[in-house]
Amino acid sequence: MLQFSFWDILSNLLVATQWTIVLSLIAFFCGGIVGLVLLFMRTSRIAPLEWFTKIYIEFFQGTPLLMQLFLFFFGIALFGVEVSPWAAATLALTFWTSAFLTEIWRGCVESIPKGQWEASSSLALSYIEQMRYVILPQASRIAVAPTVGFSVQVIKGTALASIIGFVELTKAGTMLNNATFRPFLVYSLVALIYFCLCFPLSWWAKKIEGRLNVAR
Amino acid sequence: MSYKLQFAELLPYWNVLLYGLVFTIVLTIVSTVAGVAVGTAGAAARTFGPTWLGRIVAVYVELIRNTPFIVQLFFIFFGLPALGLKLSETTAAFLAMVINLGAYSTEIIRAGIEAVPKGHIEAGLSLAMTKWEVLRHIVLNQAFRKIYPALSSQIIIVMLGSAVVSQISAEDLTYAANYIASRNFRNFEVYLFVALAYLVLAMLTRSALRALGRVIFKAR
Numbered sequence: 001m002l003q004f005s006f007w008d009i010l011s012n013l014l015v016a017t018q019w020t021i022v023l024s025l026i027a028f029f030c031g032g033i034v035g036l037v038l039l040f041m042r043t044s045r046i047a048p049l050e051w052f053t054k055i056y057i058e059f060f061q062g063t064p065l066l067m068q069l070f071l072f073f074f075g076i077a078l079f080g081v082e083v084s085p086w087a088a089a090t091l092a093l094t095f096w097t098s099a100f101l102t103e104i105w106r107g108c109v110e111s112i113p114k115g116q117w118e119a120s121s122s123l124a125l126s127y128i129e130q131m132r133y134v135i136l137p138q139a140s141r142i143a144v145a146p147t148v149g150f151s152v153q154v155i156k157g158t159a160l161a162s163i164i165g166f167v168e169l170t171k172a173g174t175m176l177n178n179a180t181f182r183p184f185l186v187y188s189l190v191a192l193i194y195f196c197l198c199f200p201l202s203w204w205a206k207k208i209e210g211r212l213n214v215a216r
Numbered sequence: 217m218s219y220k221l222q223f224a225e226l227l228p229y230w231n232v233l234l235y236g237l238v239f240t241i242v243l244t245i246v247s248t249v250a251g252v253a254v255g256t257a258g259a260a261a262r263t264f265g266p267t268w269l270g271r272i273v274a275v276y277v278e279l280i281r282n283t284p285f286i287v288q289l290f291f292i293f294f295g296l297p298a299l300g301l302k303l304s305e306t307t308a309a310f311l312a313m314v315i316n317l318g319a320y321s322t323e324i325i326r327a328g329i330e331a332v333p334k335g336h337i338e339a340g341l342s343l344a345m346t347k348w349e350v351l352r353h354i355v356l357n358q359a360f361r362k363i364y365p366a367l368s369s370q371i372i373i374v375m376l377g378s379a380v381v382s383q384i385s386a387e388d389l390t391y392a393a394n395y396i397a398s399r400n401f402r403n404f405e406v407y408l409f410v411a412l413a414y415l416v417l418a419m420l421t422r423s424a425l426r427a428l429g430r431v432i433f434k435a436r
Contacts, residue, residue: 058415059415061418062372062376062414062415062418062419063376063411063412063414063415063418064376064377064378064379064380064390064411064414065376065379066379066380066382066390067379067390067393067407067410067411067414068411070393070403070407071404071407071408071411074403074404074407075404075407075408077404078219078404152281152282155284156283156284156285157284159284159285159286159287160284160286160380162286163286163380163383170284170286170287170290173287173290174290177294182298183290183294183295183297183298184291184295184296184298184299186295187287187290187291187294187295188291188295190287190290191279191283191287191288191291194282194283194284194287195278195279195282195283198281198282198283199278199282202278202281202282
């Protein structure tokens with residue numbers, strides 16, 4: 001029988017950690033892009049666009065991420081397309097991330113004083129120009145801390161991709177546990193690796209937040 | 217798309233769904249009550265307790281906040297029996313939920329406590345109130361009023377996160393969905409229906425908590 005030493009377990013987990021990181025990065029960046037588009041729609045003051053984003057956000061914030069993964073995994077298959085766990089996880093996490101980022105950023109946009117909107121519209125800037133040159137540069141300063149904070153949620157969210165069969169850190173932990181029968185060691189290491197990924201981000205988010213409060 | 221959605225296939229399983237729904241609701245309520253109790257104790261320990269206790273609480277909070285819930289659940293359910301602590305899947309699910317919400321609410325309540333002006337505590341002490349009376353009537357009273365909205369949304373997040381307990385076969389709403397899908401193979405219908413059930417549950421929880429807040433924090 002194959003024997004696993006401590007280093008075998010750790011090195012296998014670290015290999016799988018790469019996939020957690022890749023999936024987190026893709027979900028975060030694609031989610032950010034979708035979130036930005038939704039942000040423009042949400043603040044556009046065009047009723048149908050606002051309604052659409054409201055329902056979109058309500059759905060993705062009001063249902064478990066696990067359900068969304070299942071829906072993408074089985075839903076796309078209904079169209080006769082073979083779905084890999086990789087594709088389903090990427091899509092679900094992207095949409096889930098975008099919903100939360102849109103809400104976070106909307107809060108930042110709304111914290112910009114109304115006078116800024118009025119001043120820029122009296123300078124005949126279009127809505128897109130107002131956002132691009134006046135609102136977003138100011139809102140993005142406030143947005144950094146909560147956005148970094150949310151990236152921790154994205155990393156933790158990728159753990160659920162293990163359930164639809166995507167081999168990342170948690171799935172690797174389950175597989176190693178089945179092979180070695182050392183659940184305490186395996187899951188301690190898995191938790192520790194997640195902690196090493198997330199804690200620096202949490203700490204950084206807190207630090208930026210503190211700096212913003214001083215400036216005020 | 218040549219596939220026709222058939223929601224009628226879910227009807228024979230209404231009792232499975234109902235059981236799962238009740239399980240999820242009970243799980244949420246119990247872990248809310250116990251988790252907020254843990255959070256209150258943790259926050260009080262961090263702000264008023266001895267330094268060593270505060271450090272332990274800080275480590276607990278950071279460990280839980282920076283690891284995924286599913287890993288915590290697996291650690292409790294699969295990892296702890298190796299140390300001789302065997303738990304049923306239901307107990308493990310409840311325990312993991314309480315530990316998880318406890319950590320988040322510690323952080324939330326601590327923020328509320330720190331927002332209470334020091335002068336209020338000093339005023340209370342100078343009126344010959346004991347430490348406990350000050351904590352109960354002055355500090356926590358004001359702290360909870362301030363952080364109630366944040367705590368409410370954390371409760372909803374935890375409720376949605378509880379879908380994961382199905383993975384250790386605790387019989388919640390998601391477990392019911394998996395069970396039905398494995399029998400009638402109507403995966404998409406089942407998961408869509410259950411996702412919407414969670415959505416309704418989240419909305420109802422939000423309005424229930426808001427109503428509860430109005431009752432608790434009536435006019436001063």
